[in-house]
Amino acid sequence: MSSTSTAPSAPRVLVTGAARGLGAALAAAWEERGAVVLRTDRDDAAVGQGVHRLDVTSEADWSAVRDHVESTWGGLDVLVNNAGVAGGGRLDVATIAEWQRLVEINLLGAVRGTATFTPLLKRQRSGRIVNVASLAGLVHPAGMAAYNATKAAVVALTETTGHELAGYGVTAHVVCPSYFRTGLMDGAEGTDTALTGVVTQLVENARLGPDEIASAVLAGLDAGDELILPDPDARAAYGLKRSDRAGYDRTMRAQAAKLAALTHHEETR
Incomplete structure (x- = not known):
């Protein structure tokens, strides 16, 4: 990547958590459109192989990446706050330490990225902030309180960002996919191993992969959507909640009862 400070004519895109999964797919999708992309990740094995070092929990790393972007481009x-981790667990099983890990990465990682680049975006009076949340930020299944809460907070952060920066020509967009095939569960940690097993199966058996989600994300951005539901399952679940709250509650509580039975079976085998 050139060290010149001349801004390229191609879109300049920064993607966090871009070593694999949806982050890598989003980076590739933008590159296919001719964008110049800075892929960032905390994975030491990926750093130096087309990926720039960025741990989203480190303010020093964020400052270094901002300096790199300003001096290079x-x-x-486009800032894409994609990095995140899976986790959660039933209310009486998950620990406070597990909650804190999810808040630190899933929520405060996006907060740090937004806060770091907002002054630059305001000065240039243009730009997009794209936060990858989850359908869990809109639809809240049992057993995932910590994950649901952090992703719902990212939805709220995005809406607030859009309001606050609209006067500067900056838009904010939140992506809320349902389950899709990705390596997200590889890094899942937590004491509720029964729940982790259930969610892992849902991810592994999902119909769509990261490339299909990435394509839908870019299509949503092309359309100017502030809320991007990139798959049919996400649109159906959120649509049910909005149109039939009583039916949604019945569905979610039936799923909660099923989860209780499954996890009880796993724990007593």
């Missing part, structure tokens, strides 16, 4: 067109 002179500005930024």
Whole structure:
């Protein structure tokens, strides 16, 4: 990547958590459109192999990446806060330490990225902030309180960002996919191993992969959507909640009862 400070004509995109999964797919999708992309990740094995070091929990790393972007490109067109981890667990099983880990990465990682680049975006009076949340930020299944809460907070952060920066020509967009095939569960940690097994199966058996989700994300951005539901399952679940709250509650509580039975079976085998 060039060290010149001349801004390229191609869109300038920064993607966090881009070593694999949806982050890598989003980076590739933008590159296919001719964008210049800074892939970032905390994975030491990926750093130096086309990936720039960025641990989203480190303010020093964020400052270093901002300095790199300014000296290399002179500005930024799209910030994609994608990095996140899986986790959660039933209310009486998950620990406070597990909650804190999810808050630190899933929520405060996006907060740090937004806060770091907002001054630059305001100065140039243009740009997009894209936060990857989850359908769990809109639809809240049992057994996932910590994950649901952090992703719902990312939805709220995005809406607030859009309101606050609209006067500067900056837009904010939140992506809320349902389960799709990804390596997210590889890094899942937590004491509720029964729940982890259930969610892992849902991810592994999902119909769509990261490339299909990435394509739908870019299509949503092309359309100017502030809330991007990139798959049919996400649109159906959120649609049910909005149109039939009583039916949604019945469905979610039936799933909660099923989860209780499954996890009880796993724990007593």
